[in-house]
Amino acid sequence: MASTGRGARPPYRVIAGEVRARIRSGELRPGDRVPSIRQLAQRWGVAIATATRAAALLREEGLVEPKVGAGTVVSARAVAAPAAPERRAHARRATVLDAAIAIADAEGLDAVSMRRLAAQLGIGPMSLYRVVADKEELVARMADRAFAGCPLPATGPPGWRAKLELAARAEWELCRAHLWLPRAISLTRPSFAPHLMAHTEWILGVLAELGLPPRTRLHEALALHSLVLASASSMAAETDAEQRTGLPLGRWRSAQRSRAGLAVDGTRFPLLAAVPEGAADDLAELFEYGLARHLDGFAALVAGR
Amino acid sequence: MASTGRGARPPYRVIAGEVRARIRSGELRPGDRVPSIRQLAQRWGVAIATATRAAALLREEGLVEPKVGAGTVVSARAVAAPAAPERRAHARRATVLDAAIAIADAEGLDAVSMRRLAAQLGIGPMSLYRVVADKEELVARMADRAFAGCPLPATGPPGWRAKLELAARAEWELCRAHLWLPRAISLTRPSFAPHLMAHTEWILGVLAELGLPPRTRLHEALALHSLVLASASSMAAETDAEQRTGLPLGRWRSAQRSRAGLAVDGTRFPLLAAVPEGAADDLAELFEYGLARHLDGFAALVAGR
DNA sequence: CCTCGAATGCGTACGGTGTATCGATCAGGC
């Protein structure tokens, strides 16, 4: 939760809202010039940067189009081609996201703070907010960009099962390379980013030939996705904890047992205690188990109709 | 990551380490008195509380045994039974955890900060650290306590499938009641807390009759667990985002589409666009779909041997 | 009785976080 609570909106939002209302009401019509940034700043008694932020908000919403040197006008209808500054921001984003991904890969997602990232890039922390609105958006875009490294072939192997396995394993491998990915994705709203959507689209394409109702197709695609993420986030939690405590899983378990004062050895949880040492260590094996069972079940569904 | 980085250990750990070294080296032998708390405090130039903390650490490790009124001596071998103060801490923990759970239920896991929780209880923030060592431990214990509200019958319905469905749905319902649970659990090391272990134990009990190798049994139990958590964490992310942005999923999607400048409507992702509106909204249905497919697949595995 | 270990509570402080705002400067159309 941000420092600004539920009710108190920051000034730049108030200003943007006022202008937006004037546009909506028809007082300002398409083509009209909206108050300049300095006019806004003076009118509201705020700094230029604040007025700039309000203007940027309106621009992002597609309500206005800035003409450098000639003021800002109310845009005609929808957004035209993204203006030059938009393209520039897009280019900057790439380097910012790459740096953020590098940090997350090396030291985990928690190490990616705005200050740290800015320092890495040699810029001020606040400069990042010209490229992303939020930290949340930063993380979401990181996840999407990482997903770009998970390309699926135009024509995969023959058979739907091999194709689905391919897609699931590709995503799994991606999560293995970027351990922060599952956390970043589960923070995002489901299927936000374009590359992630492309992945889902590919799977939907595989499912299209099977004669299932569209609702079922979507369920299957999302279920596969969840399957990968669940295993991957276990793996991430595991290696993360291992790094933090310095103990591998086995040793940690026994340490916890004695500390918690639990008599785990047979008396309370005999079956759990009987599990062979290190049976859960190989998360990849666990993932393959879950995938196999799920696809077996799905095959039964497909064959059944 | 805590403020104390990798290298700089807090003083109380340094003190404890020093004493520990003297015990390990044989300079202090079992039965010998270790320096009193006040002696330690004076010797290191720290407050009594810090020396107490160091002594508490050694006590927890079972290296020393305090004799009230007669100093602290190096313990003979292992730890004796947990003393009365341990019980008192246990009782206090319950009220602390209940308060924390209440906050998390009402306002989400992020609203549970040490300060906030302490304020709720009318105590100082630091008093919490007498009951839990960490925020991490707090969250883990919260999850475990919540899991206590997920009791499974001694003798469930007939048939392994009905029993597994019962267990999975019980966990699902629990996550539905406590939306923060999936996040809290995935932060914890897998199967840490006793109640969670009891759940796993119950499932292992169901699987015991099927004649599968132990490794497979564990895989199945963990797979079921993951299945529930994956769906539940999607649900949590969804309702959380809905609260924050105030938009339900459908509206948010269209807003994002226009903002991101994506032409989603058919040109780039035709299959995704063709999915009926609101098909992914019912997470419960998605969960049931995943559960059914998985159990079908597992049934095939059971029948196959 | 006196002293010691333990528990408790409250206050302060440090270093971190995300991000709103300020003030000044840079680049380009009229």
Place this chain on the structure above:
DNA sequence: GCCTGATCGATACACCGTACGCATTCGAGG
């Protein structure tokens, strides 16, 4: 040379987890 919008570095705020200091109390040996 005006004005425009774009950009940057620095400051500030509120909050976080938690280490540490200090004062007090309790209950059990010596």
